[in-house]
Amino acid sequence: MDPWNDISQQIATITQRKFFIKEKRLLTGGCISQSFRISNGTQIYFVKLNSRENLAIFDSEADGLNEIQQSKIIRIPNTICVGHNAQSAWLVLEYVALHSEIQSSAQKLGTQLAAMHRITAKQYGWKRDNFIGSTPQINTWSHNWIRFWQEKRLSYQLKLAAQNGYGGKLQVFGERLLTELEHFFQNRQPPSSLLHGDLWQGNYAFDSNNNPILFDPAVYFGDRETDIAMTELFGGFSPAFYSAYQNDYPLDSGYNMRKIIYNLYHILNHLNLFGNSYRPQAEHMMATLLAEVRS
Structure with missing residues (x-):
């Protein structure tokens, strides 16, 4: 089952704004999950995608991001939602354009x-x-x-x-x-x-x-x-x-x-x-x- 309609609907429910994916790009770098950049033309999100049985990984990751974010010291990407359907699990985060250090x-x-x-x-x-x-x-x-x-x-x-x-x-x-x-x-x-x-x-x-x-x-x-x-x-x-x-x-x-x-x-x-x-x-x-x- 394609997860992207479910992901779009969950984003729309959480943000209370309509969201339909117009652009989806696979990103490199992950060795446990697949990572994507998705956009409706104006809003951009970062999505981690894995099989349904890995939902607990995303759920605990979201909790960890929130724990660090509560310190209000180091920037953490905002968590949009964690979800799943019968086959897939996902974590949707704020998309941040990353830059090299100086x-x-x-x-x-x-x-x-x-x-x-x-x-x-x-x-x-x-x-x-x-x-x-x-x-x-x-x-x-x-x-x-x-x-x-x-x-x-x-x-x-x-x-x-x-x-x-x-x-x-x-x-x-x-x-x-x-x-x-x-x-x-x-x-x-x-x-x-x-x-x-x-x-x-x-x-x-x-x-x-x-x-x-x-x-x-x-x-x-x-x-x-x-x-x-x-x-x-x-x-x-x-x-x-x-x-x-x-x-x-x-x-x-x-x-x-x-x-x-x-x-x-x-x-x-x-x-x-x-x-x-x-x-x-x-x-x-x-x-x-x-x-x-x-x-």
Whole structure:
């Protein structure tokens, strides 16, 4: 069943303006869902489209966008609607023309992210589970950060990896690391900061006024270092971003080892989503951490 009539009708109902699609263009960049730019000639929207069983991904993404938007710090595309029919699910967002960064916009991103990270909760987790890519992300509230990261992040991904057939050294190293996590924290219980949760280069840009804009979040409250660690994972952000962030909210000592722990979560997730090519990287990260414990 073609979803576009249903999408048009839902947009019209939500906005209380007639909407008939005159232009629809497939966009590049998404690896989980298809993305489209649709227009009736005057109004333009961004649409993410997937199969009906992926509705929960879009529903939790809309909640995450709203959580960040409530902070009133960093721009987030407005959510228009989430919907589905018998075959398809969709998320319709405000369409924003994206621009490349300049030094001042990168600095603004660092400053604004530091301010967002100062928004805190009393526990670690979130009001609901969501997704990291298409993998469920468990956000049950916890008072203990180390236990949260051990059980809801690394252990969960290692169990998925075992179910996917990744055993051997990966599991042996993983089990050892889980028992040694406290070595890297020394009872450190960081503030429970509002996190984007999936902050790599593909999930931020800048609008026409050079204001940062974030999208595709995997929101929860936790150690702010997890967001900063992920910015370094796939090539890194600009020096201006890091300088501005550190100026406003300096990172704690020990970050350079903890960032490996935090990025291991994402590499294990990539292993579970995209296959064996990520296994050597995951094993190397765990070996590096275990060597630090033994030193």
